[in-house]
Amino acid sequence: MNQQEQQFELARLAKTLRQVQIQIQKNKEVSGCHQHALRNSLQDYWNSSGGSSIDEAQHVETMNRQRALSKHSQGTARHLIKMLKSPYFGRIDFSEAHYNDTEKIYIGIGSLAGEDGEFLVYDWRAPVSSMFYDYGLGDAAYTCPAGEINGTITLKRQYKIADGHIQYMFDSDLTIDDDILQELLAKSVNEKMHTIVNSIQRDQNQIIRDEQHKVLFLAGPAGSGKTSVALHRIAFLLYQNREKLTSQNVLILSPNSIFSDYISNVLPEIGEANVVQMTFQDYTARSAAHIPLRLETRADYFEHMLVANANKQRAVTISFKSSQLFNEVLTNYLNWLAADWINEHPSITARGETLFDQSEWQHYYQNSFRMMPPAIRLEKIRTIIQKRMHDLIADVRREKLAQLTEAGEEVNEKVIKALARIQARSELKPITDYVEKLTTLDALEEYAALFSDDRLFTVTNTPIPGNWVTIKSQTHKLISRGILPYEDISPFLYFQGVVQGFPVKQDIKHVVIDEAQDYSAFQYKILAQLFPNSSWTIVGDPAQSIQPFVNTASFTEASNILGQEQTLHFCLTKSYRSTQAIQAFCQAILPSAGKSLSINRPGPKPTVVQLSNSEDEAATLLSLIQTVQNEGLKSIGIITKNVTQALRIYSQLKGTAKTTLLIKDDDKFSTGIVIIPSYLAKGLEFDAVLIVNADATNYSQEQDGNILYTICTRALHRLYLFYTGSLSPYLRRVDKSLYNVSG
Ligand SMILES: Nc1ncnc2c1ncn2[C@@H]1O[C@H](COP(=O)(O)OP(=O)(O)OP(=O)(O)O)[C@@H](O)[C@H]1O
Incomplete structure (x- = not known):
């Protein structure tokens, strides 16, 4: 690079940094205004007493808006300070076909425009920036809302800028090549995971920018950048859909909190707020908090099963509980519970009169309420029966009142009424208890029944699996000690979800599953129900599946469960981590x-x-x-x-x-x-x-x-x-x- 070029780059950096400074100052003023307005609104709110609830709601809404604006300008400030240290890392000179001029496109972690509207830096996620990752010198193209733009890259330059100074820069005629990667990866790491924004590879870029597929399965060997790609993809989707997608709408399912913490720097490094991170264990702990059993932890399961002399019978059970066969058994059982099971429910009679006829169970359970989960249908039926019982309760109370008055042992009217109420309640208790029993579907009880009542296999027309005696006794052994075995947690939670309804999260629009090779079919089935409005990035490596004896779901099985038409299976082939x-x-x-x-x-x-x-x-x-x-x-x-x-x-x-x-x-x-x-x-x-x-x-x-x-x-x-x-x-x-x- 000649001296003139170097001078040009130094001047260009100075110009960019000046503009960042201007924007920092402007943002400070805007942020000050927002904070001032928020303070005033808060004061008004406290001072205004006795306003209508509509006034109060308006106040709260205004304050929420001001708080959001203030938060936004704080985010902008953090981003600009990062840009002040390192405003860009790459440049391409691009001549669009049929035009004479060449545009110098500087690429950084965010975009920056000058006072005159000149684009000083393009966000790495902008359509035009994709050429930096996809092409060397020569013909190049990118897709933008107007269609495909073709042209030629005449220069490709990379920079290392730290604390506002160019440490080095060099031109290369390729996509980001091995020499650069070797240098980047040869360093010692002693921190959390970093962004790879300045060296994303072409195949990785393709995944990061994919918008066509609702479900994207990304496989690849250890160290091929699956996690990095998934995180950069989140940043891309947030940028591309900023009108309708915020960090609150994105969820990462990670294997444990150590990993969640390890990856927590990447999104903030590229200027995005961190998204919600959760482990599957967080979900299970919350969803099974009410059951009277202790959930066996993942750690306990690993500690029991990752030993040389692991319990062979338990191994058989673990394997069965994650098998396709058990999926079928449970599905048959659930289908039966949701339909024919009700046929065994008897009529309810009281004092010789039919309160609820046997045929009505079928009518409500299998027809009127059939779109609801079974347990909810029963609750609705209970309300119907309870309404019908009102008249009966009133009759019995009247009778008791007459008897007590006639007996004349008590003269106080209030006491007589109270006694009549108590006696009526006690006479009708067997029937109210009976109604309660018939209209309760306890998921844990029904799930456990499968392992104690072989009759269920007959009524659900399901052959009893091989090794059933072993499986039953292993399950009983732990349940009788007050423990829900690890291998039962996901099947049970799926069962519970179907029976009682899933806690659906409508606001989650994108889910990333990392270490997906360790998920079972039941886990995918649960996730599909929890996040019905979501698109998915699912990354994993079957070679790293280490759940002892568990039948984890292949990506093909997972894909069938998620059932989306626009699904892409992609495989990275290069590994970056190790020598x-x-x-x-x-x-x-x-x-x-x-x-x-x-x-x-x-x-x-x-x-x-x-x-x-x-x-x-x-x-x-x-x-x-x-x-x-x-x-x-x-x-x-x-x-x-x-x-x-x-x-x-x-x-x-x-x-x-x-x-x-x-x-x-x-x-x-x-x-x-x-x-x-x-x-x-x-x-x-x-x-x-x-x-x-x-x-x-x-x-x-x-x-x-x-x-x-x-x-x-x-x-x-x-x-x-x-x-x-x-x-x-x-x-x-x-x-x-x-x-x-x-x-
Ligand atoms: N394009 C890239 N440029 C620079 N470094 C990269 C690139 N892609 C991946 N890496 C680095 O390679 C290492 C492995 O990346 P990552 O953890 O994302 O891979 P992975 O496929 O999820 O790994 P594993 O499955 O083994 O956990 C990280 O240090 C990451 O920064």
């Missing part, structure tokens, strides 16, 4: 994960360390931690299979290294040296990963290959595995040329 050596090692652990492309980032091979006895563990870990830290790597993940092992390592290292133990679903993300069990490490990444107990006792079951693959792929730069005794069969099958051996 080439680590990536090759991981692929050899789980060949079924398939080969993914890498970005050619160099680094040492993983090291497998054999310990002569478990006492060596702490000393070896400590010395490796020091080695890694001396190399300038800051984040270190010591990943164990389960919590028991994590606690052991934590106590071994206590007093010698500053570590953080993350073992609970609701822990927060932490930097530095973290000790974490496999199932909480999903989605995270560390400069160096140290895996303990990589031996045959710990990692030889069916799902252990996926677990090892998942935890090894958390490493960016260094990977060490420790073992005593014999090495895990999943590691024994790795070609020796792919790792170093120590010990």
Whole structure:
């Protein structure tokens, strides 16, 4: 780049920054006005006493509007301050076909216009900016509301601007290429997840900007940017639909709070407010809060089942409860409950008169109220019966009043009336209790009945599944201890939702599911009911499915459940996180994960360390931690299979290294040296990963290959595995040329 060009860029940056300053000042004034107006309105509100409720409603509405405006200008201020540090990261010079002039398009995290209307910076999400990600020099095109615009890119420049100064800039003739990515990814990470806005790849860009599909399934190997793409897609959708979509209308379902916290910086970094984040466990805890059983936690389930000698009978039960067969059993049962079940309801008679005829059950339950959930239909029927009972209650009360008056034992009229009421109530209690019983559908009771009353299989015309005795006894064992087993939670909540109605969230318009490979069909069925107005971005990697014995739903099954016509299945193929050596090692652990492309980032091979006895563990870990830290790597993940092992390592290292133990679903993300069990490490990444107990006792079951693959792929730069005794069969099958051996 010649000096003239450099001068031009410096002048252009200065001009842009001046404009940012002007806007900051303007925004300050506007924000001041909003706050002043809000203060005045608040004062008026407190001073005005005795106004009509219409006046009060108007006051509240005005204040809400002013509060929203004030919040908006605070957001703008934060965004402008970010732009003051780094207003743009890219430029393309674009000549539109059939026009002579060339436009210099600067691209940043937000748009900025000069006083004269000149576009100084384009938001990265603007249609024209898509060419920065999609094309190198030469022919290019982008789509905007007016249609497709064709032309030529004559220059492509990238900048690193920090604190308002250009640190470096360079021209490239390609899309953002491997050299740039290598540099970006070679750094040590010791913070929460960052935006990738200046290096989004072409295939990632395609997903981020997709607006045609209601349901988008994104698969891809570990580290291919699925989470990053999902988050940038949210930012894009918020920008593109800003009139009708706000951050409050978007929900992210993440695997746990550590992950939620880890990704929480990305949207604010690109100028968007954070969206609602929730875990499926949050939903289950809320929806089953009323039941008289303790829900087995996900952590308890993992701790019981992620052990070498996991209960085989429980494994059979877990597998069945997430199977297609159980889906069918439950569906048949629900269909029967919603229809023929009512046929067994008898007439209700009192004092020789029919209060509610048997045929009326069918009439109301199967016809008049059939659009409602069964439990609600029954409540409606109860109201009808109660209305009919009013006359009866009055008759009985009159009778009792006459009897008491005639008996003459009590003279006070008020007391006689009260006694008559009590006696009438007590005489009619059996019948009111009976009505209550007949018009109550307790979801938990009915769900549990399936495991105690085999007659239900006959009436619902469903063959009794194989292993049913085992399944029944395993379910009873936990329920009788007051626990709803983990594997029953989703089927039960689905059952409860159908029976009583789902707490539908109409205002959620877009849902992102991360780590979607771990969801069962029942979970998808629940989500489809909860968010009927939503479009979906569903990201996951089947190779990282680590729920022991659970039949998780494939993307095809999930797609059938969500049942949208405009569905896209897309697969990313390149992995960005790990060095080439680590990536090759991981692929050899789980060949079924398939080969993914890498970005050619160099680094040492993983090291497998054999310990002569478990006492060596702490000393070896400590010395490796020091080695890694001396190399300038800051984040270190010591990943164990389960919590028991994590606690052991934590106590071994206590007093010698500053570590953080993350073992609970609701822990927060932490930097530095973290000790974490496999199932909480999903989605995270560390400069160096140290895996303990990589031996045959710990990692030889069916799902252990996926677990090892998942935890090894958390490493960016260094990977060490420790073992005593014999090495895990999943590691024994790795070609020796792919790792170093120590010990
Ligand atoms: N285009 C890109 N430019 C720079 N870095 C990228 C890009 N895409 C992904 N990355 C980086 O690669 C790493 C992995 O990304 P991310 O966590 O989104 O992948 P993932 O597919 O969700 O991973 P996993 O399934 O293993 O949890 C992150 O550090 C992310 O910043």
